[in-house]
Amino acid sequence: MAFYKITAPDRKYTGEVGGIGFYKGVAECVDGGTHSAGLNYCRRKGYTVEALDGPAADQEPQDSGDGRPAKSAAKTAWVKYAVARGVPAEEAEKSTRDQLAERFASEGDDQ
The missing domain is CATH 3.40.5 (Ribosomal Protein L9; domain 1)
Known part of the structure; x- marks a missing residue:
């Protein structure tokens, strides 16, 4: 993709x-x-x-240290991450970068 x-x-x-x-x-x-x-x-x-x-x-910030893109990473990095986590591509594309970052923010909290 x-x-x-x-x-x-x-x-x-x-x-x-x-x-x-x-x-x-x-x-x-x-x-x-x-x-x-x-x-x-x-x-x-x-x-x-x-x-x-x-x-x-x-050259974009790659990840936050746990595999998730850095919050400041490009929207495309967040779309790739979301799609890899099972979010339909069309849904991920319609979301903003900040919405995607917020959606997956808690994933690193339980480690």
């Missing part, structure tokens, strides 16, 4: 394009499932599409 950052031509755009939610011209999504068509549309229409699985993603 690949993760992408998409930048809209209109840097102020907030809304949806092909099922992908943009805020102030920026969105993050997973390639596959419900976002494939939207991602392909963005590529064809001149949106900037950047893969987040490369070196830039490696």
Whole structure:
């Protein structure tokens, strides 16, 4: 599963394009499932599409020491973590980074 950052031509755009939610011209999504068509549309229409699985993603805080992403990690890291823990990809994508971090915050508390 690949993760992408998409930048809209209109840097102020907030809304949806092909099922992908943009805020102030920026969105993050997973390639596959419900976002494939939207991602392909963005590529064809001149949106900037950047893969987040490369070196830039490696510069993000990796984890909090117990396998969970650091609270300040990119949303894509939290989506990957949530999907690996059984959360449907579409549900994880619709959540904010902070919502995902809060959802899994108690996992490290019982160790």
